[in-house]
Amino acid sequence: MPDYQSLFHDLLAANADAWVAVLQTQLAAAFDPSRHGDLPKWQAAIAAIPQFSHSHTRTDTDAIEIGCAEDLTALQRKNLEQHLQALHPWRKGPYQLFDIFIDTEWRSDWKWQRLQDHIAPLTHRRVLDVGCGNGYHCWRMFGAGAKTVVGIDPMLLNVMQFHAIKKLHGTAPVYVLPLGMEDLPANLQLFDSVFSMGVLYHRRSPIDHLLELKGCLQPGGELILETLVIDGGLGEALLPPDRYAKMRNVWFLPSCPTLVNWLQRCGYTNVRVVDVTVTSVAEQRSTAWMRFNSLQDYLDPNNPNLTAEGLPAPKRAIVIANNPA
Numbered sequence: 001m002p003d004y005q006s007l008f009h010d011l012l013a014a015n016a017d018a019w020v021a022v023l024q025t026q027l028a029a030a031f032d033p034s035r036h037g038d039l040p041k042w043q044a045a046i047a048a049i050p051q052f053s054h055s056h057t058r059t060d061t062d063a064i065e066i067g068c069a070e071d072l073t074a075l076q077r078k079n080l081e082q083h084l085q086a087l088h089p090w091r092k093g094p095y096q097l098f099d100i101f102i103d104t105e106w107r108s109d110w111k112w113q114r115l116q117d118h119i120a121p122l123t124h125r126r127v128l129d130v131g132c133g134n135g136y137h138c139w140r141m142f143g144a145g146a147k148t149v150v151g152i153d154p155m156l157l158n159v160m161q162f163h164a165i166k167k168l169h170g171t172a173p174v175y176v177l178p179l180g181m182e183d184l185p186a187n188l189q190l191f192d193s194v195f196s197m198g199v200l201y202h203r204r205s206p207i208d209h210l211l212e213l214k215g216c217l218q219p220g221g222e223l224i225l226e227t228l229v230i231d232g233g234l235g236e237a238l239l240p241p242d243r244y245a246k247m248r249n250v251w252f253l254p255s256c257p258t259l260v261n262w263l264q265r266c267g268y269t270n271v272r273v274v275d276v277t278v279t280s281v282a283e284q285r286s287t288a289w290m291r292f293n294s295l296q297d298y299l300d301p302n303n304p305n306l307t308a309e310g311l312p313a314p315k316r317a318i319v320i321a322n323n324p325a
């Protein structure tokens, strides 16, 4: 199990003792080898990655950078690439690790570019990233000055990818926990900024998700929410009859006015939509590091404005709001 001691210290210093007690049990259960058949394989791949000394790290660049080509011998590079490929599929990134470029399924840097000028400066903030994937945006939050970043994601492979990157990076107050939103204690009131990106539509009860996020925020804290939306007016939302873009677990896609209303009804203030962008096949695509199907295969081959099921193709909004002070 990865070492979370410095996170526990931070949480204890913030008087989150009750959470630390629960977390220790949750982590032991999540990293139990019987929980996932591939866990021993992933653990072996990470254990085989040496802690190379490196020339530099940068987490404020489009690709998270660790080291440069000259830091590794040809054999070290070849072995590292093999260990990282053992953690396939890589969905969120990109990462530039020495001269290995992990060209991930998503250009997650594009999402960051869309939001970075709209959020409260992260300097000295304690930040939560709900549904953080392998932690790409957590590193960007750290690069933007956050004092502590906690990501949570229930998919263990994502957490293992994060730990591979962290092993290469070295100590940093950036943590990814194998938890879902529903595993966090209610009303933590611990974080200055909370991000929920690409998660709302996976939740059966979107209002409960918005309330749970609010409970994680300190008074006056900021929510950054990114989710799939549809065109339409106040009150409109799409509940797909079955799959959406071949995904099974998609529930509500609101229009922007509906989403703003949901947030206001949950008690958020200063709710504003800062970006609406159609997801392109340049932003989400198959690569050498994600060899399965991707967005192009989920759209109507004759009409890219529709999903394979004939529903509106993915369009995403970023909304920022505050927990009242």
Ligand SMILES: Nc1ncnc2c1ncn2[C@@H]1O[C@H](C[S@+](CC[C@H]([NH3+])C(=O)[O-])CC(=O)[O-])[C@@H](O)[C@H]1O
Pocket: 092, 106, 108, 111, 130, 131, 132, 133, 134, 152, 153, 154, 155, 158, 179, 180, 181, 182, 196, 197, 198, 199, 202, 226
């Ligand atoms: N209940 C849950 N609680 C927490 N996380 C969850 C839950 N259910 C699913 N997830 C996780 O939420 C993430 C959604 S991806 C967004 C990644 C990143 N945020 C991004 O914005 O690029 C979707 C997308 O690609 O848009 C996945 O990693 C799930 O495991």
